[in-house]
Amino acid sequence: MPRGSKLLPSIGHAASGAGGTVISTLATYPLDLVNTRLKVQRHLRADGSIGPGDGYAGVADAFASIYAGEGGLASFFAGLGADLAKSAADSFLFFLFYTWFRSRRLHARNHAPHLSPLEELAVGAVAGACCKAFTTPVSNVVTRRQTASLMGARSSNSLSSQGRERQQQQQPQHRARDLTFGEIVADMHREKGLLGLWAGYSASLVLTLNPSTTFFLQQFLKRTLVPRHHWDDPGARTTFFLAAVSKVVATSLTYPFQIAKARVQHVSAASALVSRIRGIAGNTIFATVLRIARAEGVRALYDGIGGELLKGFFSHGTTMLSKDIIHRFIVRLYFAILVALQQYPQIRSHILQRTRELREEYLRAPSQTAAGRRGRSGVRYVQNAFSSGQRFAAGIMSSSQRN
Structure with a gap:
């Protein structure tokens, strides 16, 4: 078959994966915003960027406080446009690389029916590393927009007079949610230079174990729990359940690295936190995790994990269910175009x-x-x-x- 026909499965899975991710991102973005704030609020209190009484007690308190104090429903979608673009690109590139690398590996093994567990993990990790190289700058912008109002809106009511004065001096950075995508990129470039746009990329490399572990577990559970004759089409409920459970397990294993990554990404140059984070960024992500555990306790590595597990369960389940539906449509559309031509x-x-x-x-x-x-x-x-x-x-x- 021609090279174009061999590329079609990769393109089809990439496009359907991106479409499924857009749908799940729209559905779970408010929970993602809350999770991001829960990950960084402990460090913001220690730094003095917010007062001791600021922040949120949990997921429910965060939803209620954001709705009451930051403008209603619209406040839950700060940075949604950039996150949709990042999520779609991230998913498209991951599925493109994953399907292509996996098919190449299967071909090298004389069309073996499936890869070994280590090969599945390796293919997922390499695919994730490739796509994160393209999407990390956008992810940094989204994280800054999501955490900006936590430092600005909530602390304005409880800080001392000195705190208010310092906050006014830092207001341009804390109003990042009101800036455009290009303005935030320019600020990040001015603060940390060109490489600052890729802050947290080392954490992203470690976090590629999350999707690779997710897909490995999903394939393992499917082969273990689903009858062989249903492997190609397990059904909507089974697809959702297997994807959701796999994501929850993978997220539990990699969550401490998500905490470290969120802290590296969210900071502004106006606070003393920047000097610390710049030092952290020069070290490995493992050193960052160890530093957090020693300074704040192991519990700090799991701040907000409940909301993240809830988001992962529904987000990845919805993504894979939507992906299957969209992929079938793309295949049919492909044949229709061939007939038309x-x-x-x-x-x-x-x-x-x-x-x-x-x-x-x-x-x-x-x-x-x-x-x-x-x-x-x-x-x-x-x-x-x-x-x-x-x-x-x-x-x-x-x-x-x-x-």
């Missing part, structure tokens, strides 16, 4: 070629079990391809004949 006979020859390849793999299979597995895979491939393509072909051709 009168290229259906060409794709049919590609399918027949793939069928012959699968037949050869069937005959070369080393055991009866492997032969049966590859034979069933070939049958499903042909059935799915023809059922998706021929339905659209028949519909479009009959419509053109009526016209």
